[in-house]
Amino acid sequence: MPAKPARPKRPDHGTVAAPRRAARLMPAAQAEAFIRALATTNPAPQSELLYHDTFTLLVAVVLSAQTTDAAVNRCTPALFAAAPTPAAMAALGAEGIGPYIRTIGLWQGKAKNVAALARDLVDKHGGQVPGDREALEALPGVGRKTANVVLNIAFGQNTMAVDTHIFRLGNRCGLAPGKTPREVEERLVKRCPPDLLRDAHHWLILHGRYICKARAPECWRCVARAFCNYRDKVLAPPL
Numbered sequence: 001m002p003a004k005p006a007r008p009k010r011p012d013h014g015t016v017a018a019p020r021r022a023a024r025l026m027p028a029a030q031a032e033a034f035i036r037a038l039a040t041t042n043p044a045p046q047s048e049l050l051y052h053d054t055f056t057l058l059v060a061v062v063l064s065a066q067t068t069d070a071a072v073n074r075c076t077p078a079l080f081a082a083a084p085t086p087a088a089m090a091a092l093g094a095e096g097i098g099p100y101i102r103t104i105g106l107w108q109g110k111a112k113n114v115a116a117l118a119r120d121l122v123d124k125h126g127g128q129v130p131g132d133r134e135a136l137e138a139l140p141g142v143g144r145k146t147a148n149v150v151l152n153i154a155f156g157q158n159t160m161a162v163d164t165h166i167f168r169l170g171n172r173c174g175l176a177p178g179k180t181p182r183e184v185e186e187r188l189v190k191r192c193p194p195d196l197l198r199d200a201h202h203w204l205i206l207h208g209r210y211i212c213k214a215r216a217p218e219c220w221r222c223v224a225r226a227f228c229n230y231r232d233k234v235l236a237p238p239l
């Protein structure tokens with residue numbers, strides 16, 4: 001029987017795309033060290049979305065689905081100036097909202113949702129954003145991830161909003177492998193030290209967005225590298 005060909009050496013530099021393979025689950029102490037390492041880089045993390053109160057935060061998060069925060073931030077100052085309250089946004093209506101947000105993905109559906117959620121806030125919640133999950137998720141265009149962001153930032157709850165960056169990161173590095181965002185969320189909530197949980201979603205989103213990128217993670221400048229179980233780390237920048 002012919003001998004099997006030798007396995008190619010794993011890339012250790014940035015010139016070869018790293019294969020995507022699931023990492024083994026980190027032990028709890030390693031998971032904590034990983035998150036604490038990220039925390040050192042940004043002790044007071046903030047959302048990158050522009051907003052000025054709970055209502056405008058909710059609208060910005062709804063608009064950010066499948067779109068970058070930067071794209072949303074280019075639209076929202078003018079939109080929020082025109083309609084700073086739920087009553088004003090409901091009065092503007094989908095047709096009035098649309099022209100402000102035409103440059104972001106799925107803008108037509110989002111315009112309808114923002115108008116409808118503003119109307120619901122006026123009709124059912126006295127013009128206030130509710131602070132409980134069930135009521136938030138009943139609003140048009142608001143799913144679990146959006147509710148988690150609002151509950152975390154505006155209401156101080158220890159929620160974990162799993163977006164595409166956190167889902168990738170949780171699986172790639174072994175922090176919280178899971179087949180669905182909900183699985184990753186539940187694992188992260190269990191594994192994050194309680195004192196870090198509220199800020200952890202910011203650290204993980206920012207880490208996924210700027211360092212542990214989808215195509216090629218920039219492991220050479222990752223502060224949590226020593227605690228990461230990803231087997232194909234990219235240890236030098238592309239030439």
Ligand code: SF4
Binds near residue numbers: 173
């Ligand atoms: S070492 Fe690389 S793969 Fe692991 S978390 Fe850091 S950037 Fe991501």
